[in-house]
Amino acid sequence: MADYYILSQKRNGEDTVEELLKNSENAKSYRKDDVIFTYKDNFKRGGEKIMEYSHVSMVQSLSNSDFNFFDENNNVIKKVEKGKMYITGSLPKRSGLQVGDKFTLKIGEINMQFEFAGSLKDALFGSEMIGNPRMLVSEEDFKIIANDDYVKQYYSGGVYYIETDDLYKLQSETADAENVYFAIDNETVKFTYFMNMLIAVIILIVSIGLIVVSFAVLRFTIGFTIAEEFREIGVMKAVGLKNNSIRLLYLAKYFCIAFVGAVVGYFLNIPFGKMLIKSVSENMVLENQNSAVIGVLCCIAVVLVILFFSWNSTGKIKKLSPIDAVRSGQTGERFHKKSILHLGKTRLNSTAFLAINDVLSQPKQFSVITAIFTICTVFVMVLSVTANTLSSKNLISVMSITESDVYYPDTQRAMEIMTGAKTERETEKEIADILAQNNMPGTVYMEANYKFPVTVNGRKYNMDFIKCRDTNTTDYTYTEGSPPMYENEIALSEAMAEKMDIEIGDTLTINIDGKESDFIMTATFQTFLSTGYIGRLHQTLEIPDHLIIGMMSYQINFDDDPDEKTIAARVEKLKDIFQSENIYGTQEYIDNVTGVSDTIKSVRDLVLLISLIVIILIAILMERSFISKEKAEIALMKAIGLKNGAIMVQHTGRFLISVILAQIIAAALCVPLLKLLIDPVFSSLGATAGIEYQFNALEQFAIYPLIITATVAVSVFLTAVYLRTIKASDTANIE
Amino acid sequence: MNTVLEVKDLCKTYIVNKRQNNVMRNVSFSVNEGEMVGIMGPSGSGKSTLLYTVSGMDKITAGEVFFSGNNMSALRQNELAKIRLEDMGFIFQQMYMMKNLSVLDNIILPAVKSSKKKESNRNIERRGRELMKRLGIAEIADNDINEVSGGQLQRACICRSMINDPKIIFADEPTGSLNRTSSEEVMDELEKLNANGTTMMIVTHDVKVAARCSRVLFIVDGNIKGEYNTDSEKNTRDRERRLNNWLMEMGW
Numbered sequence: 001m002a003d004y005y006i007l008s009q010k011r012n013g014e015d016t017v018e019e020l021l022k023n024s025e026n027a028k029s030y031r032k033d034d035v036i037f038t039y040k041d042n043f044k045r046g047g048e049k050i051m052e053y054s055h056v057s058m059v060q061s062l063s064n065s066d067f068n069f070f071d072e073n074n075n076v077i078k079k080v081e082k083g084k085m086y087i088t089g090s091l092p093k094r095s096g097l098q099v100g101d102k103f104t105l106k107i108g109e110i111n112m113q114f115e116f117a118g119s120l121k122d123a124l125f126g127s128e129m130i131g132n133p134r135m136l137v138s139e140e141d142f143k144i145i146a147n148d149d150y151v152k153q154y155y156s157g158g159v160y161y162i163e164t165d166d167l168y169k170l171q172s173e174t175a176d177a178e179n180v181y182f183a184i185d186n187e188t189v190k191f192t193y194f195m196n197m198l199i200a201v202i203i204l205i206v207s208i209g210l211i212v213v214s215f216a217v218l219r220f221t222i223g224f225t226i227a228e229e230f231r232e233i234g235v236m237k238a239v240g241l242k243n244n245s246i247r248l249l250y251l252a253k254y255f256c257i258a259f260v261g262a263v264v265g266y267f268l269n270i271p272f273g274k275m276l277i278k279s280v281s282e283n284m285v286l287e288n289q290n291s292a293v294i295g296v297l298c299c300i301a302v303v304l305v306i307l308f309f310s311w312n313s314t315g316k317i318k319k320l321s322p323i324d325a326v327r328s329g330q331t332g333e334r335f336h337k338k339s340i341l342h343l344g345k346t347r348l349n350s351t352a353f354l355a356i357n358d359v360l361s362q363p364k365q366f367s368v369i370t371a372i373f374t375i376c377t378v379f380v381m382v383l384s385v386t387a388n389t390l391s392s393k394n395l396i397s398v399m400s401i402t403e404s405d406v407y408y409p410d411t412q413r414a415m416e417i418m419t420g421a422k423t424e425r426e427t428e429k430e431i432a433d434i435l436a437q438n439n440m441p442g443t444v445y446m447e448a449n450y451k452f453p454v455t456v457n458g459r460k461y462n463m464d465f466i467k468c469r470d471t472n473t474t475d476y477t478y479t480e481g482s483p484p485m486y487e488n489e490i491a492l493s494e495a496m497a498e499k500m501d502i503e504i505g506d507t508l509t510i511n512i513d514g515k516e517s518d519f520i521m522t523a524t525f526q527t528f529l530s531t532g533y534i535g536r537l538h539q540t541l542e543i544p545d546h547l548i549i550g551m552m553s554y555q556i557n558f559d560d561d562p563d564e565k566t567i568a569a570r571v572e573k574l575k576d577i578f579q580s581e582n583i584y585g586t587q588e589y590i591d592n593v594t595g596v597s598d599t600i601k602s603v604r605d606l607v608l609l610i611s612l613i614v615i616i617l618i619a620i621l622m623e624r625s626f627i628s629k630e631k632a633e634i635a636l637m638k639a640i641g642l643k644n645g646a647i648m649v650q651h652t653g654r655f656l657i658s659v660i661l662a663q664i665i666a667a668a669l670c671v672p673l674l675k676l677l678i679d680p681v682f683s684s685l686g687a688t689a690g691i692e693y694q695f696n697a698l699e700q701f702a703i704y705p706l707i708i709t710a711t712v713a714v715s716v717f718l719t720a721v722y723l724r725t726i727k728a729s730d731t732a733n734i735e
Numbered sequence: 736m737n738t739v740l741e742v743k744d745l746c747k748t749y750i751v752n753k754r755q756n757n758v759m760r761n762v763s764f765s766v767n768e769g770e771m772v773g774i775m776g777p778s779g780s781g782k783s784t785l786l787y788t789v790s791g792m793d794k795i796t797a798g799e800v801f802f803s804g805n806n807m808s809a810l811r812q813n814e815l816a817k818i819r820l821e822d823m824g825f826i827f828q829q830m831y832m833m834k835n836l837s838v839l840d841n842i843i844l845p846a847v848k849s850s851k852k853k854e855s856n857r858n859i860e861r862r863g864r865e866l867m868k869r870l871g872i873a874e875i876a877d878n879d880i881n882e883v884s885g886g887q888l889q890r891a892c893i894c895r896s897m898i899n900d901p902k903i904i905f906a907d908e909p910t911g912s913l914n915r916t917s918s919e920e921v922m923d924e925l926e927k928l929n930a931n932g933t934t935m936m937i938v939t940h941d942v943k944v945a946a947r948c949s950r951v952l953f954i955v956d957g958n959i960k961g962e963y964n965t966d967s968e969k970n971t972r973d974r975e976r977r978l979n980n981w982l983m984e985m986g987w
Contacts, residue, residue: 342877343840343847344860350847354833361835636831639792640845640895641820643813728792728819731827731907 002161009157026170039411045103051095054409061142070121084117086136108150127192172460175453247314258306262299355653373662376611383604390597392694397477404555407589442558445470449550464530467537481523487541491523495532532686619715638728648720663705740766745798773948791815824896828908830888839876886917903934946975
């Protein structure tokens with residue numbers, strides 16, 4: 001990796017960036033990968049596109065680069081055979097490309113056949129956030145493409161890897177370079193993997209949460225077990241064993257159990273760890289390093305924790321006396337809490353009364369159970385809200401676009417504008433005409449992206465801008481100030497304003513097409529675009545089309561103001577007309593731009609699954625332990641004529657009270673936890689003023705709680721079936 | 736007099752480690768309404784097993800048990816539970832109570848659960864308090880079970896066994912955990928109950944307790960070895976002495 005990266009396109013075969021770097025005092029050294037700019041329509045099989053992506057892609061040769069590229073198995077790719085092509089990120093998987101699939105690359109006069117060699121892990125362009133796929137071909141194939149005159153003229157460029165001791169000065173110095181697609185430093189490259197890291201962090205947090213839950217259950221189980229063995233402990237004391245000797249006996253017992261568990265866990269950890277790492281490292285090179293050493297250390301840690309719990313729990317042994325062995329644990333102490341409820345005064349059904357009374361009489365035990373259920377529920381709720389928010393219309397404002405009926409990211413037309421083949425208006429008219437011909441007339445507009453050198457307080461920046469000719473700056477949301485009303489006014493994202501250290505009312509100088517003009521900052525806004533660093537220009541500001549370096553998408557508003565169902569049908573129709581899968585309604589478009597809502601949904605489902613497993617284990621373990629502890633009471637209830645079913649319902653009812661209470665607490669904690677855990681995530685992405693979360697009450701407060709409640713109820717009820725084995729006549733045998 | 740309980744050729748066998756253990760062998764007897772029958776015998780003779788099998792708490796291996804004309808061995812678990820709830824009362828040696836309920840709530844729980852009488856919980860509570868008053872433990876109604884003495888707790892167990900006005904009360908060593916004074920108090924209460932018409936079947940090791948019964952069955956190795964009628968003696972001391980002599984003859 002280097003300190004700074006610039007992706008630029010040659011203009012009429014000339015490369016201004018290279019000239020600038022050659023003469024730069026701040027670029028200690030640099031190297032360049034020659035690339036050829038392509039877009040999705042260049043790659044076809046049988047006349048059909050093979051991939052769908054929104055931005056420009058780059059083809060380059062492996063031997064032309066000093067950069068390390070990795071295959072899916074994290075091996076460095078050392079050679080690309082002639083006729084083969086590697087493609088970055090998850091694009092091949094999304095497009096259904098299989099190794100060995102053949103397709104053609106048609107650009108200029110070039111029409112070459114390629115075979116897909118596999119997915120490529122590329123630290124610079126591999127993240128979903130960058131969105132520019134890189135394709136690796138052999139040196140031989142690259143030369144054939146690069147030597148085409150048309151390609152040389154319009155589609156060639158380079159990726160520069162620059163080493164510098166003064167990043168800030170280098171950024172200022174290269175700010176004037178023309179035809180730069182993007183220029184980013186190493187920290188920003190790392191940031192582009194934020195979402196991948198986020199998912200890894202979520203899995204880590206959830207795993208830690210579940211480990212805590214497991215230890216809590218373990219602690220209680222050990223505690224229960226020892227409490228149940230009061231008689232054995234009493235007898236041991238009666239025959240003269242010392243407290244520490246008895247504690248050591250229990251420690252030895254739990255050491256054996258923990259040791260066996262640790263050995264089994266160590267071997268299970270290998271495939272499980274690989275599965276987890278694979279789930280978060282599709283685009284990253286993550287290795288299970290030192291797994292043997294770490295695995296053994298973790299196993300030792302688990303054994304030590306279990307031994308600590310055992311030692312801690314066996315502290316009660318000191319309190320037990322030989323008398324306990326002969327008095328059935330009744331020490332005569334008046335330790336029991338008075339009943340709060342009274343059967344004679346209640347209007348509750350007797351089974352419900354007994355369940356509630358048990359919960360109130362054993363608050364410590366049921367509080368722990370409730371806390372565990374709360375943790376499991378709240379994790380699922382928070383992830384569910386996050387996933388919904390990431391694909392909700394609420395994000396429109398932070399995408400810095402206005403809401404429209406249809407969104408059509410079309411890189412081919414964008415390239416035509418950028419190469420000067422067509423103007424923005426011409427491409428918009430083309431699309432509008434096609435719409436009219438197909439009886440769905442509408443207006444077409446786009447948010448154009450620009451990159452201009454900016455000077456503020458003597459400092460230079462190469463900054464991204466966005467502008468739409470057909471909307472008003474008043475159509476967008478701002479966090480502070482007033483929308484730009486004149487062409488010399490500008491709004492800056494909060495992150496950009498902070499970076500430049502300027503405030504509303506300050507002036508900045510922007511060099512547009514060689515002409516420097518002053519602009520007054522009138523407002524700030526929050527945005528996910530350009531990792532939060534961008535400015536919005538006034539709609540009336542005239543900027544030549546050839547300075548456009550990209551676009552969000554063509555936005556379409558139908559004239560007849562159709563309902564959502566009609567829009568959805570038209571989206572499908574437009575996919576056929578434009579032969580593109582990249583046509584979306586608002587929600588799908590946001591889903592596509594954020595790119596992680598599906599992954600978050602997968603994580604949510606995984607967390608739900610893990611939570612359900614934990615819940616089932618806890619329910620079974622705790623209920624089994626309750627049955628064992630309450631054997632005498634169960635036998636008594638049966639003896640006096642209570643039916644099995646009523647006792648099972650009472651036992652299930654106790655857990656139901658806990659789980660329902662947990663759902664209420666989780667619902668109350670959901671918003672504070674979103675603010676605490678997820679707000680910083682959105683803030684890092686550019687939504688610095690917070691975000692309006694998208695709640696789906698049915699999903700978050702009905703479906704998931706119902707799933708969890710039903711799982712608890714079924715698990716406990718089925719476990720409670722065991723109490724049928726306790727007979728009324730056991731009252732004679734239970735001491 | 737009506738027969739409340741009729742036992743015909745009752746057998747109970749346990750299989751332990753593939754070994755058959757015949758605990759009850761062709762036991763036959765009957766208990767009439769208003770009787771107070773004592774069951775005695777050495778440890779392991781099958782006294783408690785007899786009590787639990789005839790009350791439907793445990794299954795019988797062979798034979799028949801009729802309770803108020805119902806063949807108990809033909810009934811399902813839920814039907815047996817209903818009979819135990821509404822027509823039978825139980826007193827155990829260990830004073831089993833629900834630890835999360837107050838003494839009064841423990842007593843009235845069977846009545847609240849029962850559909851025998853359609854009455855409000857308040858009425859049941861009132862009846863529970865009256866019963867406790869009768870047995871002299873009214874002051875512990877709202878106490879927790881840990882806050883009362885063994886004798887008080889056993890009297891509370893008697894109240895619980897009476898709350899549904901059962902046809903019969905089964906008592907398994909009701910004074911086994913009590914001191915002499917408490918034992919006598921408890922037996923006084925059981926005697927009063929019996930005098931009021933409640934049928935009783937009491938398993939005991941205590942000659943003083945057995946001497947209060949109208950009839951004593953002596954069990955050895957799962958068989959009724961003998962039967963002794965105490966009603967002929969009015970003097971308590973004489974009853975105890977004669978019973979003791981009879982027991983010695985039986986090999987006690």
